[in-house]
Amino acid sequence: MRAIAEDRSKLIKAEAKRLGFLSCGISKAEFLEQEAPRLEKWLAKNMQGEMHYMENHFDKRLDPRLLVDGAKSVISLLLNYYPEDKQIENTYKISKYAYGKDYHHVIKSKLKELQEFIAQEIGEVNGRAFVDSAPVLDKAWAAKSGLGWIGKNSNLLTQQVGSFYFIAELIVDLELQYDTPVTDHCGTCTACIDACPTQAITDPYIVDGSKCISYFTIELKNEIPAEFQGKFDDWMFGCDICQDVCPWNRFSVPHNEPLFDPHPELPSMTKKDWEEITEDVFKKVFRKSAVKRTKFSGLKRNIDFLK
Structure with a gap:
């Protein structure tokens, strides 16, 4: 069974790479014990402001099995959005992630392709795709899947390419091989x-x-x-x-997704x-x-x- 899970995981990661994702990590679908008290405290201090949607579906945010029946794995994916052409100096600025087409649509279509690939190669799998539009703690899952660590600015950071990327998930009822978290490399940097x-x-x-x-x-x-x-x-x-000043973002490389231009x-x-x-x-x-x-x-x- 372990060999099957390992083969399936390799297959999924290879396809994710082919679809243009920066990296892919997999973790067991279970209750996020460490995040529960943090989220509760954050909400209690009203740090969500008028983002009242953050107060909804508390349990679902912490347990993917409440979002997908029989969920066994959370497949986390990163997609680079760091632009080659940036805005001129001394102008009003927009965040780099919003330069091109809305990422929700771009990533959703890639996730749909990945889902279809899994169904074709592995068999009918019950699962859902998520792109920052449902009660999923995407950074927590990406960190749990070994794709990076959550930095002092609360963004997911990697030593290889910094933090200018989108995070998305596929939650599936498929047993896979699970990755392990990486260590924090923020050190004493503030x-x-x-x-x-x-x-x-x-x-x-x-x-x-x-x-x-x-x-x-x-x-x-x-x-x-x-x-x-x-x-x-x-x-x-x-x-x-907070991303521009992060030392790890000196390793950011321009994306190769024309839709983000x-x-x-x-x-x-x-x-x-x-x-x-x-x-x-x-x-x-x-x-x-x-x-x-x-x-x-x-x-x-x-x-x-x-x-």
């Missing part, structure tokens, strides 16, 4: 904590979501609190500061271009982009706050 302009990283490994620039510019639907004026370092959608106009847009952006230009530059989530009115609000 670069991310020191660099955060809103002091959202309250302690090593703890991020107050309600103070994060990404939260203010994407999740928050009301007005941005005046006390944070002048602290956004020109970020108008998301924020990459930015609209040709985006990298060279100046502050003036952004301040004068029309809804038509917004729709053209961010067609099928994750930036559409904040809507034109939300992006305008963010830009006005930065002026």
